[in-house]
Amino acid sequence: MKALQITGTDGLASLKLVRTTQPKPGHGEVLVRIEAVSLNYRDYMNVLGIRGVSGPIPRIPCSDGAGEVVGLGEGVTGWHRGDRVVIPFMPQWLDGEMTQVHQAKALGAHVDGLLREYAVLPASCLLPIPAYLSYEEAATLPCAAVTAWQGLMVRGQLKAGETVLVLGTGGVSIFALQLAKMSGARVLAISSTEEKCERLLALGADAVCNYKTVPAWDAWALAQTDGIGVDKVVEIGGPDTLNRSLKAVRFGGHISLIGVLTGTSGDIQTVQILRKAVRLDGIYVGSKSMFAGLLKALTQQQLRPIIDSTFTMETASDAFRRMESAQHVGKIVIKV
Secondary structure (H helix, E strand, O other): OEEEEEOOOOHHHHEEEEEOOOOOOOOOEEEEEEEEEEOOHHHHHHHHOOOOOOOOOOEOOOOEEEEEEEEEOOOOOOOOOOOEEEEOOOOOOOOOOOOHHHHHOOEOOOEOOOOEOEEEEEHHHOEEOOOOOOHHHHOOHHHHHHHHHHHHHHHOOOOOOOEEEEEOOOHHHHHHHHHHHHOOOEEEEEEOOHHHHHHHHHOOOOEEEEOOOOOOHHHHHHHHOOOOOEEEEEEOOOHHHHHHHHHHEEEEEEEEEOOOOOOOOOOOOHHHHHHOOOEEEEOOOOOHHHHHHHHHHHHHHOOOOOEEEEEEOOOHHHHHHHHHHOOOOOEEEEEO
């Protein structure tokens, strides 16, 4: 089978299209023909080897994928050849709290990911793709959509009428915008260009701010809420944005800490967390049961993911360059 492997430490130059042995399903496992994968910033960090993200070499990157069941191992029930399935980010995390075991088995890091033609996976982890979604659309969901779902709906318990602040136009932020609007919330959004701000408005944002021209976007968010602050923040930046998020959130508000786009450590004003009684939750994707809840909600609303652009395995390097450019709105997909 064909696969893309990280073969060295030279960044995108080390991402090579190779031929390798097609795996066979064992007991309790299924063979899935991968039809599409989507990129997350974590995948970019893996390929580039930046911000402390590394793993064994050679390694197949990319955690998010969808495909068709084409083989069944012994003891598998409930699945049939031809079933369309989407694959959770952590195949071992079915329900309950996340553990070190679940995290260690996250696809595309210390174990091979899905940027390949075939993958063997535990039958217990798979979920059916809703009939109205394509393989490409389903492939956008396992990390970004589940992350936004856990942050806003599971941990955040978002209610209609609340105000949510989202940062940027990447996968998590766009899914957070869509889920918040679906739930009847008001959405404030910030981005780096007027073009992307206009796109955010078109996608349903109630108010937008260009943080390049208005660096004090925390003050803007406070002004948008009559000085009270937002109820929820989907925080994807990390150390360079968290302090402003802490200023923008209301007393007793909730911040979902998700991304490390600006780094992995920094000077954080912890007194703001204490003084305002802010609930700060680290969100690392979610379990299969959370994913199932998301799929049910999406199907009820017939909500479609926003796909920025689509590439092939042969042009996968261009997909990673698109992510590097930070010009994307929504998810970047590679058709396998």
